[in-house]
Every structure is written in structure tokens, then in C-alpha cells.
Amino acid sequence: MNSIFADLPTTVFEVMSVLAREKQAINLGQGFPDDPGPEDVRRKAAEAVMDGYNQYPSMMGLPELRTAIAEHYKRFQNIDLDAGREVMVTSGATEAIAGAIFGAIEPGDEVVLFQPTYDAYLPLVRRAGGVAKFVTLRPPHWTFSEADLAAAFSPRTRAVVFNNPLNPSGVVYAREQLELLARFCARFDAIAICDEVWEHVIFDGREHVSMLNIPSMRERVIKIGSAGKIFSLTGWKVGLVAAAPDILKVIAKSHQFLTFTTPPNLQAAVAYGLGKDEAYFKTMRAAYQRSRDRFCAGLSALGFPVIPSQGTYFVNVDIAPLGFHDDVAFCHRLVENFGVAAIPVSAFYAENHVRNVVRFCFAKHDATLDAGLARLENAARKSS
Numbered sequence: 050m051n052s053i054f055a056d057l058p059t060t061v062f063e064v065m066s067v068l069a070r071e072k073q074a075i076n077l078g079q080g081f082p083d084d085p086g087p088e089d090v091r092r093k094a095a096e097a098v099m100d101g102y103n104q105y106p107s108m109m110g111l112p113e114l115r116t117a118i119a120e121h122y123k124r125f126q127n128i129d130l131d132a133g134r135e136v137m138v139t140s141g142a143t144e145a146i147a148g149a150i151f152g153a154i155e156p157g158d159e160v161v162l163f164q165p166t167y168d169a170y171l172p173l174v175r176r177a178g179g180v181a182k183f184v185t186l187r188p189p190h191w192t193f194s195e196a197d198l199a200a201a202f203s204p205r206t207r208a209v210v211f212n213n214p215l216n217p218s219g220v221v222y223a224r225e226q227l228e229l230l231a232r233f234c235a236r237f238d239a240i241a242i243c244d245e246v247w248e249h250v251i252f253d254g255r256e257h258v259s260m261l262n263i264p265s266m267r268e269r270v271i272k273i274g275s276a277g278k279i280f281s282l283t284g285w286k287v288g289l290v291a292a293a294p295d296i297l298k299v300i301a302k303s304h305q306f307l308t309f310t311t312p313p314n315l316q317a318a319v320a321y322g323l324g325k326d327e328a329y330f331k332t333m334r335a336a337y338q339r340s341r342d343r344f345c346a347g348l349s350a351l352g353f354p355v356i357p358s359q360g361t362y363f364v365n366v367d368i369a370p371l372g373f374h375d376d377v378a379f380c381h382r383l384v385e386n387f388g389v390a391a392i393p394v395s396a397f398y399a400e401n402h403v404r405n406v407v408r409f410c411f412a413k414h415d416a417t418l419d420a421g422l423a424r425l426e427n428a429a430r431k432s433s
């Protein structure tokens with residue numbers, strides 16, 4: 050069997066969720082909300098499955114969803130997209146990432162990845178024959194400099210994969226960082242595969258700046274989004290790609306043999322949801338921000354050093370001041386002895402690992418967060 054996949058460990062999200070079920074732990078690992086998601090959107094999906102069309106939709110996505118995506122990004126990010134030539138629906142953002150990488154890379158091309166790297170990127174780049182070059186981000190600011198990019202980009206660079214807001218770090222990059230990266234993409238004629246699935250899950254009045262909105266990048270960005278993240282319906286696996294026509298044409302060819310298409314009832318419901326008024330999105334953000342604040346206050350009160358979160362469902366804790374230096378061992382101890390599942394952030398590094406950071410998901414009901422905090426109380430003490 051192919052060695053890239055044969056030698057790959059099972060994704061850390063699955064490992065920790067299986068352990069959480071086994072140990073009946075509170076699962077603050079894999080990022081999914083307790084909340085069932087907006088009722089009207091779920092009802093639309095149910096109606097569409099009963100009354101709608103359940104055969105193959107177009108491989109590019111339902112026309113009504115492609116139009117809704119273009120309108121949504123015009124309204125929220127002031128991006129002009131041609132729904133018929135620049136928008137495609139995929140079965141989740143992970144499929145979109147695979148399609149983009151397989152569509153963009155030739156064997157031997159270099160691909161710049163930022164670590165912590167969402168765990169799907171590297172095996173997909175390698176399977177496409179690409180050679181990964183890493184920019185290493187470190188807590189608490191997870192930022193990158195011109196020198197970092199200069200060390201990673203080369204004339205062989207074909208693409209960069211950029212996740213903003215960044216999972217697992219919870220950082221939201223501002224326009225200046227995007228412009229810095231854009232200068233390198235232009236200098237080395239590289240494509241930017243921009244995983245922006247957390248674009249709506251940002252806090253403290255921040256604005257999401259899409260890479261598609263950096264004028265020099267309009268023709269070289271593959272923007273990836275996720276209805277699962279926009280509507281807190283992570284199991285739906287409805288993703289999207291927005292890119293200039295010449296780029297999208299090629300990604301469509303790789304998508305046609307990955308999943309080809311995506312359940313039409315879910316697509317119809319997402320099309321409806323994307324049209325919801327601004328109040329829905331504001332309320333959603335405010336609710337997650339409240340959960341973040343409640344959980345972070347609880348962690349701080351227990352003596353866990355919190356690394357601030359600006360977006361995503363996640364907050365990180367620095368375990369070094371607690372006397373721990375192995376995040377994997379810490380997370381195993383946490384789930385096995387204390388009944389709380391979390392994610393060791395070293396799982397997102399391929400080299401020069403950061404081993405003192407643990408990620409918690411706060412997209413949970415108050416009762417879940419409070420129960421988690423109660424169990425964490427003892428775990429902070431090294432001797433216990």
C-alpha cells in the first residue's frame with residue numbers, strides 16, 4: 050500500500066474522540082459544537098430531502114447555492130465573484146483542500162506550510178508529489194516575519210497553504226500579515242490556497258480579511274470555506290471553493306474524481322442559510338465569545354496559563370509553567386485519569402515541534418464547560 054498513508058497515524062481528532070467515548074470523558078478535543086445548529090436551516094434540509102430532488106446535482110454545486118455563496122461574500126467581505134465561473138461546492142473543506150492541492154501541484158514542486166499545520170495538509174501535499182517547506186509559528190503570538198517567509202520560499206515554490214483564522218492557534222491575521230505573504234506569492238509566482246473556514250468565528254469586533262480581498266492576489270488565490278463552520282453543523286461536510294476561472298476550472302477536474310458532488314438537500318439548506326440576516330451571524334459570534342470568556346476565566350482561576358484566542362472554537366493553554374513538557378502525555382493523562390479530552394498541539398507540527406501547548410474546544414454549553422473545568426481542577430497539580 051502507498052507508504053504515505055500506510056505510515057500515517059490516525060488523525061489526532063479521531064484518536065482523542067475514541068478515547069473520550071471509551072473513558073466517558075468530556076470531549077473538549079475535536080472541534081464540534083454542543084449546539085444542534087440553526088433550526089430553520091436544518092428544517093430546510095429535511096424538507097429538501099422529502100420534497101426536493103435527490104439525484105446527482107451538478108458537480109459544480111446547485112446553481113442556487115453558487116449564487117448564494119457569491120452574494121454572501123459580496124455582502125460580508127465585499128468580494129465580487131462570478132457564481133457561474135468562480136464558485137464550486139465541495140463535500141467539506143477537506144475535500145476542497147485536497148482538490149486544490151491535487152489541482153495545483155506538480156511532482157517536485159515546493160509548497161510552503163505554516164506549522165501548526167492542520168493535519169490534512171501535509172499528507173495531501175506529499176501524495177501530490179509536493180515537497181513541504183515549513184514556516185514555524187510559536188505561541189503566544191503565532192506570527193511570522195519577512196525573514197521567516199524568505200527562508201521558506203524559493204523559485205521552486207508552487208503554492209502556499211494559509212489558514213486564517215488559524216486552527217489550532219485561534220489567531221486572526223490582520224491585513225499587514227496577508228500583504229506580507231502576498232508580496233512573496235507575487236515574487237515567486239505562487240498560488241495561495243487559503244483555508245478560511247473560520248471566517249465567521251472571530252471575536253472582539255475583529256474583521257476577517259480574505260486573501261481574495263488583497264488586490265494583487267485576486268488571480269492567484271483559492272479561497273476555501275465551510276458551511277459546517279458557518280452554521281455550526283460540522284457533520285454536514287458542505288464546503289466551497291472560490292477562485293478565478295482559470296484556476297477553478299482545474300480544481301473542478303480534480304474534484305470530479307474525489308467526490309464529484311455533494312448531497313443536494315444539504316446544499317439547498319446552505320443556500321437558504323447563507324441568506325440569513327446579519328443578526329444571525331452576530332448572535333452566533335457573541336454566543337461563542339461568551340463561551341470562550343466563561344471557559345478562559347475558569348481556566349485562569351484554576352491556574353492554567355491561557356494563550357488568548359481571537360477566533361475559531363479553540364483556546365490553548367501553555368502547560369510549561371505547570372511543570373509539564375510533553376503535551377501528548379499530558380492529554381493522555383487528562384483523558385485517562387481526569388475524564389477530559391483535549392488536543393496536543395504538537396500533532397500539528399512536522400518538525401521543530403512545540404510540545405507545551407494543549408488545545409481545548411469551548412464551543413459547548415455552559416454545563417459542559419463547567420463540568421470540564423471541575424474535572425480539570427485536579428489535573429493542574431503535577432503530583433496528582
Ligand code: GLN
Pocket residue numbers: 062063078079080081216
Ligand atoms: N476541524 C476539526 C478540529 O480542528 C476536526 C475535523 C476532523 O476531525 N476532521 O477539531
